[in-house]
Amino acid sequence: MRNNWWKALAVVLLLYVGIAGLLMPVPRLAILNESIRNLYFHVPMWFGMTFILVASVYYSVRYLRTPTPELDILAHESAKTGILMGVVGLATGSIWARYTWGAWWTNDPKLNGAAIAMLIYGAYLVLRSSFTDEQQRARISAIYNIFAFATAMPLFYILPRLTDSLHPGAGGNPAFAKYDLDSNMRLVFYPAVIGWTLLAFWLAQVASRLSLLKLKVYEKQLA
Amino acid sequence: MQKDFRLEWRQRAALNGMLLYVGSTVFVCYLSFSLRGGQLPAPAWNALFWIVLLFSAVNAVAKGFLQESRGRMLYYYTVVRPQAVILAKISYNALLLLGLALVAFFLYALVLGNPVQNVGLFVGNVLLGAVGFASTLTLVSGIAAKATNSSTLMAVLGFPLMVPMLLLLIKVSKNALDGLEFEASQSSLLTLVALNMIVGAVSYLLFPFLWRS
Numbered sequence: 001m002r003n004n005w006w007k008a009l010a011v012v013l014l015l016y017v018g019i020a021g022l023l024m025p026v027p028r029l030a031i032l033n034e035s036i037r038n039l040y041f042h043v044p045m046w047f048g049m050t051f052i053l054v055a056s057v058y059y060s061v062r063y064l065r066t067p068t069p070e071l072d073i074l075a076h077e078s079a080k081t082g083i084l085m086g087v088v089g090l091a092t093g094s095i096w097a098r099y100t101w102g103a104w105w106t107n108d109p110k111l112n113g114a115a116i117a118m119l120i121y122g123a124y125l126v127l128r129s130s131f132t133d134e135q136q137r138a139r140i141s142a143i144y145n146i147f148a149f150a151t152a153m154p155l156f157y158i159l160p161r162l163t164d165s166l167h168p169g170a171g172g173n174p175a176f177a178k179y180d181l182d183s184n185m186r187l188v189f190y191p192a193v194i195g196w197t198l199l200a201f202w203l204a205q206v207a208s209r210l211s212l213l214k215l216k217v218y219e220k221q222l223a
Numbered sequence: 224m225q226k227d228f229r230l231e232w233r234q235r236a237a238l239n240g241m242l243l244y245v246g247s248t249v250f251v252c253y254l255s256f257s258l259r260g261g262q263l264p265a266p267a268w269n270a271l272f273w274i275v276l277l278f279s280a281v282n283a284v285a286k287g288f289l290q291e292s293r294g295r296m297l298y299y300y301t302v303v304r305p306q307a308v309i310l311a312k313i314s315y316n317a318l319l320l321l322g323l324a325l326v327a328f329f330l331y332a333l334v335l336g337n338p339v340q341n342v343g344l345f346v347g348n349v350l351l352g353a354v355g356f357a358s359t360l361t362l363v364s365g366i367a368a369k370a371t372n373s374s375t376l377m378a379v380l381g382f383p384l385m386v387p388m389l390l391l392l393i394k395v396s397k398n399a400l401d402g403l404e405f406e407a408s409q410s411s412l413l414t415l416v417a418l419n420m421i422v423g424a425v426s427y428l429l430f431p432f433l434w435r436s
Binding site: 064109113116117119120122123126127130131132136139140142143144146147148150151154155158 | 359362363366369370371372376379380383384386387390414418421422425426429432433
């Protein structure tokens with residue numbers, strides 16, 4: 001229990017976010033209306049994705065310093081979890097866009113940037129599947145992972161801010177400041193960010209353990 | 224490093240092929256548009272120009288590593304540091320792409336008309352684009368060369384990575400087409416320089432690891 005307190009914290013926080021996020025009072029804003037509650041689900045996805053991708057890059061860097069299969073698995077599963085978070089983020093954002101902007105997808109720099117970043121990480125998976133030698137696959141995908149991170153992050157955090165956009169947090173639109181004025185929402189939003197991030201790490205950990213076990217079983221079969 | 228650069232230059236057999244590639248692409252564009260007749264609108268001119276450049280860049284840089292024989296790689300490995308190899312390759316590719324881009328621009332303007340009003344800004348933009356494409360694609364082609372289905376992988380890995388750069392490039396070159404003053408494109412140009420530096424630095428740091436395997 002001593003080492004797993006953060007999993008319990010994740011469960012508690014997400015239960016709280018699920019209940020309070022759907023039931024607590026929210027400010028009445030035109031157009032947004034009740035859909036503002038999506039803030040607790042859509043935005044934390046991107047926070048969680050960024051943190052888990054940073055972890056993935058960290059494991060990749062460590063892999064390049066000391067190559068062990070464990071680090072490769074950790075980097076791979078973290079990147080996969082990051083992709084999952086990104087896809088869920090795109091889906092929740094798409095639903096939100098349907099009810100506020102009237103379309104599932106708009107030609108917006110922030111949306112396109114996120115989609116392209118997902119393509120970059122999709123290419124990471126393709127790259128992994130095109131090697132037969134495990135060590136070479138691990139090394140080269142670690143290299144690509146670092147490179148992909150360096151080019152994908154400007155797509156999220158730099159380029160959309162330079163251009164006009166419908167999306168909050170771009171083209172001079174406020175990101176959270178407008179909503180954060182309401183301290184009730186802050187009470188749910190920050191726990192949501194922490195909760196979803198912890199969940200992402202938990203997912204990555206479970207997936208890595210599974211891959212590691214598979215690797216061990218495979219090695220035993222070979223022996 | 225200079226010697227390395229010369230080594231690159233010596234195997235430029237592909238250069239003429241690339242020139243012909245660019246020339247024929249531009250000519251195909253010309254033919255397919257002349258059927259409709261009339262001058263191309265500026266946004267279409269711009270988009271088409273960058274698409275031509277994108278594809279010729281991927282093709283030109285892909286040659287860099289895919290055509291290297293294993294023996295020569297080993298020879299380089301014993302003679303020079305990996306950092307020198309990547310720097311030489313990037314600068315050679317940047318020069319190659321710049322040359323190709325200028326030829327393409329010349330031909331393109333010749334057959335499709337030249338709506339560019341601020342040529343200095345446009346050429347500077349093309350220069351930044353050549354450096355950026357070269358530093359992204361050199362590492363990507365190094366990665367792709369290790370895999371089994373390298374030519375597909377080159378496109379799959381390269382295109383999304385180049386999109387951020389391409390968006391900025393298209394924006395600045397649209398400004399140059401419309402003859403806006405320098406201030407309008409200043410922030411985009413600065414971001415472009417920063418992006419080039421990030422990509423170049425990451426390539427420089429990562430290449431030694433790629434090289435060893």
